[in-house]
Amino acid sequence: MNSILKTIAGSLPVMLATGAARAQATVPSEALSLDERVNSAFAQATGPFVNLIFAPLPGTAFPWIVLWLVVAASIFTVYFGLIQFKGFGHSIALVKGDYSDPDDAGEVSHFQALATALSGTVGLGNIAGVAVAVGIGGPGATFWMILAGLLGMASKFTECTLGVKYRNEYPDGTVSGGPMYYMKKGFAERGLPGGGILAILFCIFTILGSLGGGNMFQANQAHAQIVGITGDYPGWITGIVFAGVVFAVIVGGIKSIAKVTEKVVPFMGILYVGAALIILIVEFDQIGTAFGQIFAGAFTGLGVAGGFVGALIQGFKRAAFSNEAGVGSAAIAHSAVRTKEPVTEGYVSLLEPFIDTVVICTMTALVITISGQLITDPATGRFVLDEAGTAIATIDGASGVALTSAAFATAFWWFPYVLAIAVILFAFSTMISWSYYGLKAWTYMFGEGRKTEITFKVIFCIFIVIGAAASLGPVIDFSDAAIFSMAVVNITALYFLMPIVKRELRSYNARRKSGEIRKFAH
Amino acid sequence: MLSRLVVGLDGGDTGSRAVDFARKLAARMEDCELILVYVIEWSPFSFQTAEENAQRHRRREEEIDAARSRIVTPAVEALQSQGVKVRGLVRHGNVSDALDRIARDEGADLIVVARTSDTGVASRIFGSSTANLVMHATVPVTVVG
Numbered sequence: 001m002n003s004i005l006k007t008i009a010g011s012l013p014v015m016l017a018t019g020a021a022r023a024q025a026t027v028p029s030e031a032l033s034l035d036e037r038v039n040s041a042f043a044q045a046t047g048p049f050v051n052l053i054f055a056p057l058p059g060t061a062f063p064w065i066v067l068w069l070v071v072a073a074s075i076f077t078v079y080f081g082l083i084q085f086k087g088f089g090h091s092i093a094l095v096k097g098d099y100s101d102p103d104d105a106g107e108v109s110h111f112q113a114l115a116t117a118l119s120g121t122v123g124l125g126n127i128a129g130v131a132v133a134v135g136i137g138g139p140g141a142t143f144w145m146i147l148a149g150l151l152g153m154a155s156k157f158t159e160c161t162l163g164v165k166y167r168n169e170y171p172d173g174t175v176s177g178g179p180m181y182y183m184k185k186g187f188a189e190r191g192l193p194g195g196g197i198l199a200i201l202f203c204i205f206t207i208l209g210s211l212g213g214g215n216m217f218q219a220n221q222a223h224a225q226i227v228g229i230t231g232d233y234p235g236w237i238t239g240i241v242f243a244g245v246v247f248a249v250i251v252g253g254i255k256s257i258a259k260v261t262e263k264v265v266p267f268m269g270i271l272y273v274g275a276a277l278i279i280l281i282v283e284f285d286q287i288g289t290a291f292g293q294i295f296a297g298a299f300t301g302l303g304v305a306g307g308f309v310g311a312l313i314q315g316f317k318r319a320a321f322s323n324e325a326g327v328g329s330a331a332i333a334h335s336a337v338r339t340k341e342p343v344t345e346g347y348v349s350l351l352e353p354f355i356d357t358v359v360i361c362t363m364t365a366l367v368i369t370i371s372g373q374l375i376t377d378p379a380t381g382r383f384v385l386d387e388a389g390t391a392i393a394t395i396d397g398a399s400g401v402a403l404t405s406a407a408f409a410t411a412f413w414w415f416p417y418v419l420a421i422a423v424i425l426f427a428f429s430t431m432i433s434w435s436y437y438g439l440k441a442w443t444y445m446f447g448e449g450r451k452t453e454i455t456f457k458v459i460f461c462i463f464i465v466i467g468a469a470a471s472l473g474p475v476i477d478f479s480d481a482a483i484f485s486m487a488v489v490n491i492t493a494l495y496f497l498m499p500i501v502k503r504e505l506r507s508y509n510a511r512r513k514s515g516e517i518r519k520f521a522h
Numbered sequence: 523m524l525s526r527l528v529v530g531l532d533g534g535d536t537g538s539r540a541v542d543f544a545r546k547l548a549a550r551m552e553d554c555e556l557i558l559v560y561v562i563e564w565s566p567f568s569f570q571t572a573e574e575n576a577q578r579h580r581r582r583e584e585e586i587d588a589a590r591s592r593i594v595t596p597a598v599e600a601l602q603s604q605g606v607k608v609r610g611l612v613r614h615g616n617v618s619d620a621l622d623r624i625a626r627d628e629g630a631d632l633i634v635v636a637r638t639s640d641t642g643v644a645s646r647i648f649g650s651s652t653a654n655l656v657m658h659a660t661v662p663v664t665v666v667g
Contacts, residue, residue, distance in 0.1 A: 173579040262570060
């Protein structure tokens with residue numbers, strides 16, 4: 001999700017110009033030294049683990065973890081016979097509710113499960129991550145990003161089908177699901193050893209990822225956004241406010257706050273896509289050129305650092321980090337749906353990387369490409385690199401969120417303000433989602449119960465304050481590494497369990513063909 | 523021949539007016555069954571948190587129980603004590619869609635609802651449940667004033 005966080009974090013305060021330099025000096029000096037001590041101790045302790053996860057393949061700059069995700073997605077794509085293309089229409093029909101039993105009205109619908117999972121993945125990755133990919137890898141990175149998004153749909157299909165199939169349904173009517181449950185129960189069912197150990201490993205990484213990337217990083221970025229508008233003030237204030245609001249939602253069960261975000265977050269998403277669409281419609285004559293750059297850049301690099309391999313790495317990386325396909329987090333969110341057929345939720349979930357990466361990330365990339373923020377040499381049509389030679393030079397030196405913001409601002413001057421609010425809200429909804437993922441991992445290890453749940457929720461809220469207050473490079477590196485470790489454990493399990501998904505899929509499609517499963521008349 | 527009337531309840535005076543009217547109508551018919559329906563407004567296209575989703579099944583049961591014990595059962599029992607043939611249903615969904623669907627499924631001859639007193643911007647734009655029912659119903663509808 002966030003491995004180039006420091007790049008993004010560094011560029012964020014520039015976005016709204018004013019608070020830039022002051023934001024760096026937020027923390028009082030004695031606290032800073034404490035931070036530094038904590039950071040260096042932490043970095044030393046976790047460094048080897050972080051380096052292992054993000055280690056490049058020998059002789060390249062390509063992190064093996066990205067290859068791991070892409071290879072898995074490709075295998076699932078072939079194994080399930082291009083399910084993301086053949087099953088796309090059926091996915092839409094399921095989300096529309098065509099196959100929902102009217103007697104199940106009032107239960108969690110396919111749409112709701114999808115929307116909930118999306119609110120956990122759509123966020124900074126779509127806004128900042130894409131800008132980084134395009135800024136470093138050029139428009140060509142978009143091509144590889146789209147490809148990775150399309151492949152990732154098959155990974156989601158696999159994990160979410162299993163998530164529903166092996167969830168726990170309790171007598172009190174609540175459900176718990178996710179990779180830890182299919183690891184344990186699925187492995188047992190196939191007579192394989194080690195499911196329990198995988199489940200525990202997965203839970204440990206999920207908790208760490210939930211406190212890091214799903215919490216501290218979000219709080220940190222939200223604070224950077226607010227400071228960009230209001231000017232400098234201490235981060236712990238933002239942290240306390242955020243922690244208070246999150247506490248009210250997840251511990252106090254204050255539904256009204258959750259209800260507001262539920263409505264505002266999709267609205268921000270629609271506003272973002274809508275603004276991008278308007279820009280693309282107005283500049284429609286340039287879309288052809290933009291796609292020309294995307295295709296040409298995908299294979300030649302058009303002069304970006306690292307050539308087309310640079311474009312490919314950036315594209316794959318950002319897609320994988322943005323849609324979390326194969327990480328296993330979505331399997332937790334999707335497992336609450338009401339359905340008798342686990343495969344139906346697999347079908348629905350494959351729309352998630354499509355919406356997140358193929359649609360939203362591509363929009364961002366197109367707007368940046370069309371905006372002319374990336375400087376090209378008019379004589380050769382190749383990109384001009386910045387002074388460091390590592391990224392494409394931009395008009396005002398912006399990168400990350402600031403680049404996206406500047407690109408949108410070429411059409412709407414007020415858009416940076418909307419974007420800042422969007423980033424804050426996305427951060428909030430991502431926190432709520434990840435608090436739940438972490439909670440499920442926590443209760444899997446320590447048992448369900450009000451006391452254990454509250455313990456985790458309080459810890460989660462404390463980490464929000466820490467995340468907003470400190471500069472947390474090593475901690476963020478570590479939590480990123482934890483999130484991708486989830487993918488190592490999860491995909492290992494998926495390889496062993498994919499025959500079960502295949503069986504479910506065959507049976508489901510046979511019954512769909514025979515007419516046993518059909519649309520309900522609404 | 524048995525006739526069936528579907529009656530919309532709303533837990534207030536409006537619903538009671540519909541019930542009163544349906545009772546009088548039934549009394550004039552030879553063999554008539556009333557089906558009292560309370561619809562819990564719900565949309566499959568709303569946005570929820572993961573935790574709400576996980577607890578949804580339980581909440582739904584609780585909502586149905588509450589609607590039964592507070593609204594539907596008292597109304598059914600009151601009619602039964604007057605010798606009316608009656609049963610009650612609780613459903614989630616859109617009020618007008620749900621009433622129409624139940625009427626079709628049960629083979630009802632008529633839906634009886636009361637005129638709602640919805641005001642405000644929302645009902646101006648989207649129309650009241652009653653207005654929607656009248657416009658889209660596939661079964662005759664009587665609106666009690």
